[in-house]
Amino acid sequence: MNTKLFPEIVLNWIDGAEKGASDGALFNNLSPATGKLLCQAVGSRKSDVEKAVASARKAFPAWSGMTPVQRGDILMAIAQRMRANAETMAAIVAAETGMAPSAALGETGGAIAQAEFMAGEGRRLYGRTTTSAVPDKYAMTVRHPLGVAGLIIAANTPIANVAWKVFPALICGNTAVLKAAEDTPATAWFFGQLARDAGLPPGVLNIIQGMGEEAGAPLVAHPDIAVVSFTGSTEVGRMIAETAGRRLAKVSLELGGKNPLVVCDDADLENAAKWVLLSAFSNAGQRCAAGSRIIIFDAVYDQFRDMLLEKTQQLKVGPTDMDDLGPVINETQLINMVAAVETARQEGAQILVGGSRMTDPEHADGFYMAPTLIENADPRAGISTREVFGPITCLYRVKDFQEALRMANDSPYGLTACIHSRNIHRVMEFTQKVQAGVAVANAGTYGSEPHMPFGGVKQSGNGSREPGTEALDIYSNLKDIYICVEPDLI
Secondary structure: OOOOOOOOEEOEEEOOEEEOOOOOOEEEEEOOOOOOEEEEEEOOOHHHHHHHHHHHHHHHHHHHHOOHHHHHHHHHHHHHHHHHOHHHHHHHHHHHHOOOHHHHHHHHHHHHHHHHHHHHHHHOOOOEEEOOOOOOEEEEEEEEEOOEEEEEOOOOOHHHHHHHHHHHHHHOOOEEEEEOOOOOHHHHHHHHHHHHHOOOOOOOEEEEOOOHHHHHHHHHHOOOEEEEEEEOOHHHHHHHHHHHHOOOOEEEEEOOOOEEEEEOOOOOHHHHHHHHHHHHHHHHHOOOOOEEEEEEEHHHHHHHHHHHHHHHHOOOEOOOOOOOEOOOOOHHHHHHHHHHHHHHHHOOOEEEEOOOEOOOOOOOOOOOEOOEEEEOOOOOOHHHHOOOOOOEEEEEEEOOHHHHHHHHHOOOEEOEEEEEOOOHHHHHHHHHHOOOOEEEEOOOOOOOOOOOOOOOEEOOEOOOOOOOOOHHHHOEEEEEEEEEOOHHHO
16 A cells, blocks of 8 residues: 555545545455555445535536636646646556556546646637528527536546546536546546645535445436446446436447457558557556457468467566556456456367466466467357457458458447558548448557547447547537527617
C-alpha cells in the first residue's frame, strides 16, 4: 500500500466533500502486479447513490446557468491541475492497473488532451443558423443540457475513461455522478480531488465507489438520471439499455470488440508484426479495441505466423518500463481467460504459445496471463466470437482479399478493424466495406484522438460516439428557435 499516493480508505466525493458509505461497507483493492492490498474503498449502496444524485440536481441550475465559456474556463483549470500532477496521477494508474509507469504516463497525457479539447468546446458549442422557407422568419438551433448524467467506466484505462465522459458531460452544462470502476477506485478519487481543488463547484461532479450491482445499477435506474454513458461489456450494456429505456433516458454504450487485423500478401510484414503485437498484447490485451482476430493471407501465413511466434516468445511480462505488457486487472478475469483458452483447446484449436497463468516466482503472486497465440480455431467457436479482454489472439488463414473481408465482417461485434497492405485499392475497399466504427490502415486496431469520434456497430455499441465533438450530441439536446419579424413594425 502506498499511502503517499492515496489513502488507506478511498471515499466517495458527494457535494464537494469526501463521504463514506451509509452502512460503512468496504471492499479491497488489490495490486494486479503483486496481489497485495493497495487500499480499501467504500462500498456504496442505493442510499449513497441517491445522495449523489440529489447533490447533482441541486448543483444543476447554477452550473447550467453559466455560459459555456465560463464552464470551459473551470474545466481548463482542472486540465491544468491534471498536467501539474501528471506524474502522481500516472503513479496511481500504474499501481492500480499494473501498467508500466511510462504507459500510465502516456494514458494520463491522453486524458489531459481530452480535457483540454473539451474545455475548448466552451468557446464553440455550436448550434447553427439557417434559412426559412417562410418570408420574414429566421431559424436557428441551440444546445441545452439534459440534467444529471450517470457515468459508468471500466478499469482498463481508468483516467482516460474518466476524461472521456466527465468533460463532455460537464461542458454541455450537465452535472454528473461518476461510478468509478471497482478495480481503480483511487484513480477516480484523485481526479475528484483535483477537480475540487481547481474550483469545480460542489455537486457538479459526484464520484461513487462500489460494485456494479450495488452502486451502478441504482444509478442507471434512478429517475433523475437524464443520460447514462457506459463503457464495458456488451452483456451489461444490454441490461443498462433495457433499464434506461423503460423511462426513455438517453443512453450511450461503448461496448466490446472482437477486432480483426488483416495481413495481406503485399504487407510490410515487420511493420505488421509490430502492430499485431501491440494491438493484441499492449495493456495486457485489455482494450475493447484489441486486435484479437489476425486474418492472414495464405501466401504469407506460415512466414508471418513464425515471425509472430518468435516475437511473442521474446515479450517480457511485468509492471516495469522494461516490460512489454503487465498483469490483467484481477484474478477473476485471469481465471476466465485461462478457461476460455482451455475450452478452445478442447474444441480443436492449437495453442502456439502461452495459454496459461504465469506461475514462476517472479509472477506467481500477481495476475499474469502469458501472451497467447492460437491457431486453427473454428471462426464460429467461442474464442473467435466472444471478447476475452486479455493478451490472447487467434490467427486465421484466408486465400485472398474477399475472404479476408468476409471473415472480418463475420462477427457479432464491429468496433475497430485494420488492414496491412501496400495496395491503395485494397486499403480503400477495406476501410469502406469493413463493418466497424473505426478502420485503420498499416497500424493497429486501437487508438482514438480526442477530436475524433469513437464507437462501434452491431454489439459494439448503440451508435453513439465519444469523444470528439460528436460527444456533445450525447450530452445535450437541440432546440429549434424560430423568430418571426413583423415588417410593418420595423
